[in-house]
Amino acid sequence: IEISGSFVDGTGENIMIRHFFKSFSTYPAGVKAKAMIKKSRESVARLVGGEADDIIFTSGGTEANNMVFHTAVEHFWRNWEAAQETHRHLNENRVFPHIVTSNVEHDSVKLAAEYLQENRKADVTFISVSQETAHVEVQDIIAAVRPNTCLISIMLANNETGVIMPIQEICSRVKAMNKKREKLRILLHTDAAQALGKIPVNARELGVDFLTIVGHKFYGPRIGALYVNGPNTRTPLYPMLFGGGQEQTFRPGTENTAMIAGLGKAAELVTNNLLDYEAHMQKTRLYLEERLKAVFKDKIHFNSHYPGSDILPNTCNVSILGPGLQGWRVLSNCTRLLASVGAACHSDSGDKPSDILLSCGIPVAVAANAVRLSLGRGTTKADVDAVVEDLKETVQLLC
Numbered sequence: 001i002e003i004s005g006s007f008v009d010g011t012g013e014n015i016m017i018r019h020f021f022k023s024f025s026t027y028p029a030g031v032k033a034k035a036m037i038k039k040s041r042e043s044v045a046r047l048v049g050g051e052a053d054d055i056i057f058t059s060g061g062t063e064a065n066n067m068v069f070h071t072a073v074e075h076f077w078r079n080w081e082a083a084q085e086t087h088r089h090l091n092e093n094r095v096f097p098h099i100v101t102s103n104v105e106h107d108s109v110k111l112a113a114e115y116l117q118e119n120r121k122a123d124v125t126f127i128s129v130s131q132e133t134a135h136v137e138v139q140d141i142i143a144a145v146r147p148n149t150c151l152i153s154i155m156l157a158n159n160e161t162g163v164i165m166p167i168q169e170i171c172s173r174v175k176a177m178n179k180k181r182e183k184l185r186i187l188l189h190t191d192a193a194q195a196l197g198k199i200p201v202n203a204r205e206l207g208v209d210f211l212t213i214v215g216h217k218f219y220g221p222r223i224g225a226l227y228v229n230g231p232n233t234r235t236p237l238y239p240m241l242f243g244g245g246q247e248q249t250f251r252p253g254t255e256n257t258a259m260i261a262g263l264g265k266a267a268e269l270v271t272n273n274l275l276d277y278e279a280h281m282q283k284t285r286l287y288l289e290e291r292l293k294a295v296f297k298d299k300i301h302f303n304s305h306y307p308g309s310d311i312l313p314n315t316c317n318v319s320i321l322g323p324g325l326q327g328w329r330v331l332s333n334c335t336r337l338l339a340s341v342g343a344a345c346h347s348d349s350g351d352k353p354s355d356i357l358l359s360c361g362i363p364v365a366v367a368a369n370a371v372r373l374s375l376g377r378g379t380t381k382a383d384v385d386a387v388v389e390d391l392k393e394t395v396q397l398l399c
């Protein structure tokens with residue numbers, strides 16, 4: 001049996017994948033599938049600066065993020081007894097694993113953390129991002145660390161504002177703390193879903209133990225992977241599901257060969273062309289911002305701009321100020337522009353202003369009008385002109 005899937009490879013051509021055979025079968029097609037998976041693993045590893053064995057393919061970013069939280073809790077309980085000798089003062093009350101994360105994470109982190117907290121499986125500290133910079137401040141993360149902290153999970157770049165977080169600095173501060181916490185070290189995780197394919201990402205340089213990879217964010221198919229710095233050697237990893245023994249036994253089921261092949265190809269394209277992609281997106285976004293300012297003048301507010309903060313090259317979160325110009329109204333009246341008011345995965349949250357923007361200090365009336373414009377590898381200046389014209393006509397209609 002043969003099946004094929006297709007996705008856009010960023011050059012506008014469709015790549016057809018025909019890899020349906022099981023990689024552990026010994027017939028020639030099975031051997032070929034195995035080789036394909038190996039090649040893809042190497043390509044994905046190269047994308048994030050790791051080794052092939054550091055890559056665990058998953059169904060997507062949500063699974064990768066949940067695996068990290070699950071692992072951190074398990075890591076705590078397996079090491080807590082030994083660590084107690086060092087932290088005797090914690091013996092008095094029941095101690096839970098403690099996790100530090102931010103208040104602007106994707107739901108796949110936020111809801112996993114809330115679940116653990118609500119079900120008394122972990123204590124979680126949600127660090128608020130600064131309302132000046134829209135990123136977490138390193139000192140706030142460090143100040144939140146407790147003797148029972150087992151995980152710090154902060155995204156690399158926010159999916160609504162594009163603001164980049166100080167992960168490298170957090171990791172180097174926490175690594176210094178970990179030198180005194182041999183028995184229960186703090187694991188470091190970043191969800192790099194939004195950053196990959198837009199800026200250079202190197203897990204080793206960042207200093208993380210775990211890094212989440214999402215294929216569809218960089219023109220790949222809808223699967224993902226988790227980078228683990230030496231699974232079960234340097235970094236603990238525990239499976240959530242059992243049966244099948246794939247991915248070094250960390251995952252069940254039969255490998256999704258076609259999607260894995262696609263993820264590898266998408267990773268390869270990013271590794272080879274990132275500088276061009278990045279420069280193109282940056283140039284086109286700056287042009288978009290210029291055009292928006294020229295047309296809407298002081299009625300435009302950029303929800304991605306914070307003094308001193310770096311943002312992804314492709315993200316332009318913007319509000320056109322004025323009554324009746326809520327993001328959802330503007331977008332539903334545009335004839336050409338296709339965008340969402342916030343994270344695409346929250347597109348059913350309707351007319352509510354985004355919690356992420358409110359957390360970044362954007363006033364309610366401004367956040368209510370937000371639209372998130374994302375530029376791609378193929379977005380041209382002519383596309384930008386068409387979108388700005390579309391917005392102009394829509395605003396005239398609604399005002």
Ligand SMILES: Cc1ncc(COP(=O)(O)O)c(C=O)c1O
Nearest residue numbers: 060061062106108159193194214
């Ligand atoms: C920052 C971030 N993390 C995780 C995810 C979840 O990834 P997936 O849809 O592959 O589960 C997304 C959304 O796609 C995201 O934007």
